Amino acid sequence: MGRLLAFIPLAIAAVFGGFFLWGLNPDRDPNNIPSVLISQPAPEFDLAAVSGLETPGLSRADLVGNPGPVIVNVFASWCVPCRAEHGVLTQMVERDGLTLFGINYKDKPEDATKWLAELGNPYERIGSDLSGRVGIEWGLSGVPETFIVGSDGTVLFRYVGPVVGDTAISTFREALIQAGAFPRGQNG
Numbered sequence: 001m002g003r004l005l006a007f008i009p010l011a012i013a014a015v016f017g018g019f020f021l022w023g024l025n026p027d028r029d030p031n032n033i034p035s036v037l038i039s040q041p042a043p044e045f046d047l048a049a050v051s052g053l054e055t056p057g058l059s060r061a062d063l064v065g066n067p068g069p070v071i072v073n074v075f076a077s078w079c080v081p082c083r084a085e086h087g088v089l090t091q092m093v094e095r096d097g098l099t100l101f102g103i104n105y106k107d108k109p110e111d112a113t114k115w116l117a118e119l120g121n122p123y124e125r126i127g128s129d130l131s132g133r134v135g136i137e138w139g140l141s142g143v144p145e146t147f148i149v150g151s152d153g154t155v156l157f158r159y160v161g162p163v164v165g166d167t168a169i170s171t172f173r174e175a176l177i178q179a180g181a182f183p184r185g186q187n188g
Contacts, residue, residue: 036139037147037155042072043137047127051109053116058101058127064153069179070099072147073123074140076107077115082144085162088169089146090122098181102126105135105143146172148179 037043042063049057063070073089075082092098102123104112109128116123129135138147141160148157157175162168176182 038158040155042147042149042153042155043134045127045134045137047103047129047134050104050107050112050126050128052113053109053121053126055121055123055126058103058125060153062101062125063149064151066099066151068099069148069150069156069176069181070101071176072101072103072149074103074105074129074135074138074143074145074147076105076143077111078107079143081162081164083115083119084164085144085146086119086122088163090120093122096182098176099124103134103138104128105140106130106132148175148181150179 042060044060046059046061047057049055063072071089071092073085075086089100093100100122102125104126106129109130112126112128127134138145144162146159146163147155150156156179157172159168159172159175163172
């Protein structure tokens with residue numbers, strides 16, 4: 001029995017070593033977090049507008065019946081990567097005419113209002129998720145996260161992390177093309 005107990009620390013070290021090596025695997029993409037929402041209807045939700053903004057709130061009903069897919073971006077003023085991706089999303093709205101909805105996640109309304117006044121407000125609608133409950137329904141792992149939702153309200157794509165840099169923008173644009181956001185032959 002004493003010899004068996006002597007091997008327990010070695011077994012524990014082997015398990016931790018295995019997790020460490022798995023984490024160092026160059027083929028593993030930490031942003032590739034599976035979502036049970038893909039190809040499923042977006043969750044039911046109804047969020048009030050961010051207090052102090054003239055932009056209307058957001059509900060699941062707003063995701064249905066649009067002429068094309070919409071982008072749903074989950075952001076917060078306290079999120080540094082959200083600030084980094086804001087310009088990219090703004091450009092997609094201004095240049096490509098895409099529809100962008102926002103979920104302001106666990107953010108003080110006055111901070112969100114100030115942040116959007118400073119950076120500009122590209123969102124057609126923004127729902128205030130002060131409690132984080134809707135974020136849980138969407139399966140968030142953090143902010144920012146950006147979804148592409150079809151005109152029937154089906155979640156088509158999820159991007160975890162900021163949409164910045166050539167690879168991220170290319171991946172997101174390809175998902176928009178696949179979702180039918182651009183007419184044939186136009187790739188945005």
